Structure formats: structure tokens, C-alpha cells
Amino acid sequence: MKSNLFLKSIRGGLALAAIVLVSTATTQAAGGPKAYRFTASVGNTSGASLTIDHPAFNGKANVKPVLTQFWDGVYNAHPVGFRYDTEAAKWVIENEDGAAMPAGANFNVLVAPGTKQLLCSPANTFSNRSFTLVGKGKPDALLLASHVINPVKGMPGIRLTSFFGTFFEEEEDGAPYSGKWTIYNEGGVLAGNLGPVGFNIADVTKLKFAKVPAAFEFVATVDNIGGHFATITNPLTDGKPAAAVFVKHRYRTGASSYLNEEVAVFYEGGKWLIFNEDGTAMPPNTAFVVAVVPTVTP
Numbered sequence: 001m002k003s004n005l006f007l008k009s010i011r012g013g014l015a016l017a018a019i020v021l022v023s024t025a026t027t028q029a030a031g032g033p034k035a036y037r038f039t040a041s042v043g044n045t046s047g048a049s050l051t052i053d054h055p056a057f058n059g060k061a062n063v064k065p066v067l068t069q070f071w072d073g074v075y076n077a078h079p080v081g082f083r084y085d086t087e088a089a090k091w092v093i094e095n096e097d098g099a100a101m102p103a104g105a106n107f108n109v110l111v112a113p114g115t116k117q118l119l120c121s122p123a124n125t126f127s128n129r130s131f132t133l134v135g136k137g138k139p140d141a142l143l144l145a146s147h148v149i150n151p152v153k154g155m156p157g158i159r160l161t162s163f164f165g166t167f168f169e170e171e172e173d174g175a176p177y178s179g180k181w182t183i184y185n186e187g188g189v190l191a192g193n194l195g196p197v198g199f200n201i202a203d204v205t206k207l208k209f210a211k212v213p214a215a216f217e218f219v220a221t222v223d224n225i226g227g228h229f230a231t232i233t234n235p236l237t238d239g240k241p242a243a244a245v246f247v248k249h250r251y252r253t254g255a256s257s258y259l260n261e262e263v264a265v266f267y268e269g270g271k272w273l274i275f276n277e278d279g280t281a282m283p284p285n286t287a288f289v290v291a292v293v294p295t296v297t298p
Contacts, residue, residue, distance in 0.1 A: 033112035035244035035293035040105040048095040059089040064115035064200040066146040068246040069264035074104035077277035081147035096159035115202040139168040144202040151198025162187030165249040186260035204291040215291040229275035236292045237272040244293040255287030
């Protein structure tokens with residue numbers, strides 16, 4: 001059966017192209033997953049960029065971080081990604097649409113073993129909804145992802161000014177995308193024709209702390225939505241204000257809302273919540289991958 005996402009692309013008359021998976025297949029250094037929190041300030045921001053200054057990142061171009069915005073009073077309703085500044089040998093979090101990085105904006109950053117960096121280009125773009133393959137695998141995998149502006153050494157890279165999610169293409173005989181994970185552009189803009197597009201992909205399906213699974217799928221429904229936010233109810237997050245929570249939108253059959261929004265998390269009243277930064281109402285039937293690290297590493 002064709003996936004709902006693919007059918008919507010066909011109905012919209014979107015062109016398909018050949019699929020070729022390109023992956024650096026690079027993994028993190030050995031060690032357990034760690035979460036960090038970085039806050040924009042006058043001292044570490046310039047224009048759209050926040051420069052990370054931390055020994056776990058400085059001079060380490062091979063680190064494969066992923067991020068989620070954490071709200072503590074300051075909104076940043078812009079698509080964000082990573083860039084490695086080779087001259088300064090530091091990682092940068094950047095508003096990719098060029099908007100100034102507001103002081104007080106917070107970011108949870110995850111560094112997890114086994115995170116891969118994948119590239120897409122015109123060669124592996126097969127629609128302007130889905131523009132790279134995360135890999136053939138299990139439909140119930142839990143994936144986090146962040147865009148990397150300059151994934152190829154010596155190239156300036158590109159910026160994405162819309163948002164993206166993950167999707168598993170259902171099995172279909174003869175289809176090259178069949179049974180594979182994809183990253184797709186929520187706004188329908190073809191990105192692969194602009195040059196190498198890189199993503200850090202963290203598979204958190206088996207993420208555990210103290211032998212307890214630390215990732216799950218959450219679906220926003222009419223019962224947990226309040227305007228532009230949805231309240232998570234789960235033992236991993238309830239009553240855990242010190243946790244670092246990471247989320248990524250996932251489109252799938254049964255939870256098939258698009259979400260062309262920058263989302264963030266915040267803690268209130270003993271619960272963690274996911275919300276749309278720009279105040280747009282949260283669509284019912286929207287699925288997210290949620291990963292929870294118990295504490296933030298200094």
C-alpha cells in the first residue's frame with residue numbers, strides 16, 4: 001500500500017527523481033548519551049548565531065549533535081540548525097532564516113553514541129516532500145534529527161528556511177523508497193537541488209538510563225492539546241523538571257498531520273509540554289518522538 005505522504009505528493013503533481021542514499025555513516029565516540037543546555041547571551045551571540053563554547057564541543061568537528069529548543073520565557077520561532085566554524089573550531093547554533101538570535105533563547109543539545117550524519121543532493125532527491133533517506137529499517141524506530149548547514153568540509157553549505165520531519169515509507173513492490181525512513185520537507189520546498197544537505201540522525205529507540213527505556217512516541221490529541229501546545233503524560237517526564245527533553249515531529253499513518261513549525265518544550269505544573277513557537281494551534285493527530293535525558297551535563 002502506498003503511504004499517505006507519498007499519495008499526497010502524487011496528488012500535488014510533484015516530480016519524482018532517482019533515489020540514492022548517501023551517508024557518511026560516521027558514529028559518535030564511545031560513551032553514553034549526554035545532554036547539554038546552551039543559552040543565548042550578549043557574549044555568545046552575533047546576528048543569527050549562538051557560538052557554543054564547551055570542552056565537549058570545542059575543536060571536535062566530528063561530534064554529531066541534535067537539538068530541541070527549551071522555553072524559559074524567550075521565544076525563537078525560527079528554523080535552527082548547526083554549523084561548524086572551522087576557523088574558530090567551534091560549533092554554532094544558527095537561525096537559518098537569518099533572524100537575530102534572541103538573548104535568553106535556550107537549546108537542549110544531545111550527543112549520543114551511534115548518531116549518523118547523512119547527506120542528500122539532487123542525486124537522491126525523489127520528491128520535494130521527502131528529500132533524503134535515513135535508512136532501511138523498522139517502521140517503529142524512534143529518530144531525532146537536526147540539520148547541519150555545512151556537512152562537507154571546505155564547502156559553505158546551505159540553510160533551510162522551512163521545517164522538516166521524519167517519515168517511514170510503507171512497503172510497496174518495486175518502489176525504491178519502499179520500507180525506508182525519509183526526512184521530508186514540511187513546507188514542500190525542494191531542498192536537494194541546492195547542494196549537499198546534511199542531517200544528524202540519532203536513533204533513540206534503545207536509549208536507556210538505569211536500564212529503563214528513555215524514548216517513546218507521543219501523539220497530540222484533542223484530550224491533551226490546549227491551543228498551541230500539547231501536554232505530555234508519561235512516567236519519564238512527569239515531575240521531572242531537571243530533565244532534558246528532546247522532540248522531533250514524525251509523520252506516519254494514523255498520525256498524519258503536517259507540522260511546518262518550529263517546536264520547543266517547556267515544563268509547567270509537573271508536566272512537560274510541546275508547543276509551536278509562533279503560537280499556531282497544535283494540530284490534532286500530530287506525532288512526536290520524545291527522548292528524555294534525566295539530567296543536564298554541566
